[in-house]
Every structure is written in structure tokens, then in C-alpha cells.
Amino acid sequence: MTNTTNATNTANAGNPANGTDPKPRTVAAYAAPAPKAPLARTTIERRALGAHDILIDVRFAGICHSDIHQVGEEWGDGIFPMVPGHEIAGVVAEVGPGVTRWAVGDRVGVGCFVDSCRECDNCRAGLQQFCTGTPGTVFTYNGVGRDGEPTHGGYSTQLVVDEGYALRIPDALPLDVAAPLLCAGITLYSPLNRWGAGPGRKVAIVGLGGLGHMGVKIAHAKGAEVTVLSQSLRKREDGLKLGADDYRATSDPATFTDLAGTFDLIVNTVSADLDLSAYLGLLRTDGTLVQVGAPEKPVTVNAHALLGGRKSLSGSMIGGLPETQEMLDFCAEHGIGAEIELIRADQINDAYARVLASDVRYRFVIDTSTI
Ligand code: NAP
Ligand code: ZN
Ligand code: ZN
Numbered sequence: 001m002t003n004t005t006n007a008t009n010t011a012n013a014g015n016p017a018n019g020t021d022p023k024p025r026t027v028a029a030y031a032a033p034a035p036k037a038p039l040a041r042t043t044i045e046r047r048a049l050g051a052h053d054i055l056i057d058v059r060f061a062g063i064c065h066s067d068i069h070q071v072g073e074e075w076g077d078g079i080f081p082m083v084p085g086h087e088i089a090g091v092v093a094e095v096g097p098g099v100t101r102w103a104v105g106d107r108v109g110v111g112c113f114v115d116s117c118r119e120c121d122n123c124r125a126g127l128q129q130f131c132t133g134t135p136g137t138v139f140t141y142n143g144v145g146r147d148g149e150p151t152h153g154g155y156s157t158q159l160v161v162d163e164g165y166a167l168r169i170p171d172a173l174p175l176d177v178a179a180p181l182l183c184a185g186i187t188l189y190s191p192l193n194r195w196g197a198g199p200g201r202k203v204a205i206v207g208l209g210g211l212g213h214m215g216v217k218i219a220h221a222k223g224a225e226v227t228v229l230s231q232s233l234r235k236r237e238d239g240l241k242l243g244a245d246d247y248r249a250t251s252d253p254a255t256f257t258d259l260a261g262t263f264d265l266i267v268n269t270v271s272a273d274l275d276l277s278a279y280l281g282l283l284r285t286d287g288t289l290v291q292v293g294a295p296e297k298p299v300t301v302n303a304h305a306l307l308g309g310r311k312s313l314s315g316s317m318i319g320g321l322p323e324t325q326e327m328l329d330f331c332a333e334h335g336i337g338a339e340i341e342l343i344r345a346d347q348i349n350d351a352y353a354r355v356l357a358s359d360v361r362y363r364f365v366i367d368t369s370t371i
Contacts, residue, residue, distance in 0.1 A: 029156035031081040032071040038349045046160045051098035061154035062087030062180035063364040074296035085154025086112040086140040089179035108166040111182035126322040170332035177337025180363040188215035189327040190319035191290040199223040204266040211269035213362035216242040221334040273297040277305035288312040338363045344370040
């Protein structure tokens with residue numbers, strides 16, 4: 001990755017060489033004007049292109065359940081108006097004069113963060129999502145950038161981002177099915193990598209939504225034996241097509257007796273609080289349950305469920321820039337994109353309701369040309 005330290009010091013420099021307009025630009029977007037309010041069309045300002053900035057024409061933006069949590073202030077106070085969207089795929093439209101990584105026309109993605117300190121141990125290790133310096137991990141929306149301005153996400157027609165925080169979308173991946181990889185894809189790829197999903201390993205994915213279906217595809221491509229644990233058998237056929245070897249309903253108590261002591265790794269993608277003790281019972285000795293779902297309420301666990309069998313309970317949050325690029329390349333190599341339902345911008349509020357009803361197969365993606 002290009003070192004772009006102090007990039008923002010040169011903000012507003014413009015690009016006389018190629019005629020870049022150094023002024024901020026007004027772009028169309030969909031925003032929630034207030035907590036829990038329906039999203040509506042609006043306009044926002046994107047900063048003037050700095051020396052190391054690129055302007056992206058956003059083509060597609062995925063709807064992540066995290067967007068809904070944040071519009072609803074389920075994780076704490078939000079910044080409003082809020083333009084959500086951190087599964088962004090588009091094309092470079094302009095580059096600042098100091099940009100070395102990108103050219104106009106390149107296919108790029110932006111995920112959950114757009115800046116970090118670049119100097120702390122985590123940033124140096126490529127774990128920008130855990131930045132401990134200043135300004136810390138600057139989230140793509142509902143965050144504050146170095147310039148002190150609120151960040152706005154991908155439900156918009158254009159985005160300005162530092163060149164070091166964009167990822168290359170390989171040509172083999174269509175942009176619409178690539179967009180969800182920038183959050184859902186990396187959020188599952190990272191723990192599957194870290195806890196060694198592969199041949200000879202039994203992996204369970206809890207919840208077959210946006211994250212879960214990416215987990216099934218990626219774990220299967222890595223050669224693991226994959227089981228889906230879903231609330232019902234309603235999506236069983238889909239799950240098997242996506243690459244699952246087995247599919248069980250968690251509403252059936254027999255699931256927890258039949259599969260006791262089975263899995264090396266369980267990844268819980270559920271957006272609601274679950275009693276994790278029952279799921280820990282499905283792990284083998286030394287198995288790990290990784291929590292990636294981020295519900296409003298605390299998850300509960302009975303300590304005894306961890307003791308017998310020396311089980312581990314862990315968490316994982318998205319992934320850093322190098323691993324996100326690795327994931328995109330892996331998905332391109334294995335022909336993996338998200339299963340999407342492409343929607344117009346005026347369908348965003350309906351899509352939110354359907355996500356909340358677990359009625360998504362398996363990611364809503366906004367065609368941003370309809371904004
Ligand atoms: P999603 O598409 O809504 O999928 C969640 C799935 O969880 C649903 O499809 C459903 O699957 C299951 N589920 C929902 N409510 C449930 C309930 N009450 N009890 C049991 N199962 C339930 O959401 P997503 O976009 O995949 O996101 C999932 C969670 O991960 C959210 O909390 C989100 O904020 C979080 N997240 C975390 C990270 C991270 O870095 N850690 C990144 C992105 C998102 P079934 O119908 O199959 O049961
Ligand atoms: Zn997300
Ligand atoms: Zn840092």
C-alpha cells in the first residue's frame with residue numbers, strides 16, 4: 001500500500017494538471033434525517049479533492065444490518081443526518097495530483113473505514129480497524145474525519161476518499177455482487193482465516209443473512225465442512241446451493257443434541273442477542289465460537305459452557321486493508337460474489353423492514369444511479 005502519511009494536510013490542493021476542481025462538491029444521497037427516521041433523498045457536500053484523494057463514482061452500495069443498527073442508534077448516539085453505506089463499489093472518476101495507486105476508470109471498493117492514524121502498532125500491522133492512534137479508525141459514515149467533519153457513506157452518487165483506503169475490485173467480479181464483500185465478505189473471511197477453516201475442519205455458520213451467506217460460500221471455498229444453523233429450514237435449499245454440507249434449524253431442540261461436540265469453529269452472525277451457551281455445547285474440545293453479530297443487547301453465556309472442553313469465545317470485527325484486498329482476490333479467484341437483490345434508492349426503507357424480518361436473500365444492493 002502506498003504510504004499516504006499527512007495526505008490530508010494538502011486537502012483542497014486540487015489538481016491543476018488534469019483540471020480537477022479544488023472546491024467541495026454537492027452530491028445526491030439518501031440520509032436518515034434523525035434517529036430511527038425513514039431515509040429520504042437529500043444532498044451532501046464531499047470535500048475538495050486533496051493531493052492524495054480520489055473521487056469515486058459510486059455505482060452500488062450494499063445494505064448491511066449495521067446500517068440499520070446505527071440509524072436506530074442501537075449502538076449509542078449517532079451523527080445526523082446520517083448517510084449510511086459501507087459496502088461501496090464504484091469507479092475512479094478523478095485523482096488528486098499526488099495519487100500514485102489509482103487512475104481514472106479503475107474499479108474500486110470502499111469498506112467500513114476511510115482513514116486511521118497509519119502509525120500505531122495496529123495500523124502498521126495492517127489492522128486499521130483497530131487503530132489506537134489519532135484520529136483512530138475513521139468509519140465510513142457516522143464518524144468524524146481528520147477535518148472535523150462528519151463522514152457520509154455509500155448511499156450517495158460520489159465519494160472522496162484517501163487513495164490508501166480504497167481496494168481494487170478484480171475484473172472478474174461484477175461491481176454489484178462485489179459491493180457486499182467490502183463488509184459482509186471481509187467480516188466472515190477474516191475469522192475463517194484466523195481460526196483455520198479448511199479441509200478436515202467442521203465449521204458452523206449461525207444465521208443465513210448477508211454475513212452468513214458469505215460465510216457459507218467462503219468456508220466452502222476454503223475446503224471446510226460447513227453447516228448452517230438457521231432459525232428454520234425455510235432457506236435450506238439455498239444454503240445447500242451456496243455450499244453448505246448440512247443445514248439445521250435452531251428452533252428444533254434436537255439440533256443441539258444431535259450436533260453436540262461437533263464443530264471446530266462456529267461463527268455467529270445473528271443480529272439479535274442469543275443465549276450462546278447452547279451453541280458452545282456444539283463445539284469440540286478446544287473449539288472456538290466467534291461472535292461477529294453486533295446486537296443492541298448483551299449476549300449471555302453460562303461460564304460452565306466454556307469450562308468443559310476448554311472452549312473459547314471470541315469476537316472479530318471486519319478486517320484490515322491488506323486482508324480485505326486478499327479477500328477480494330480470493331473471491332475473484334473462486335468466482336464468489338454476494339447473492340443480491342438490486343433495489344432502487346426509493347426502496348431503501350422497505351429493504352430495511354425486510355432485513356429486520358429476516359426476509360433477505362441475501363443482500364440488498366442499491367443501484368446508486370437511482371438516487
Ligand atoms: P442480516 O442480513 O439481517 O442477517 C442476520 C441473520 O441473523 C438473519 O438473516 C437471521 O438468519 C438471523 N437472525 C435474525 N434475527 C434473529 C433472531 N432474533 N434469532 C435468531 N436468529 C436471528 O444481518 P447482517 O447484515 O448479516 O449482519 C448481522 C449482524 O452482524 C448485525 O448485528 C451486524 O451489525 C453485524 N455486523 C458485524 C460486523 C463485524 O465486523 N463484526 C460487520 C458487519 C455486520 P436466519 O433467518 O438464517 O435465522
Ligand atoms: Zn457492515
Ligand atoms: Zn493507527
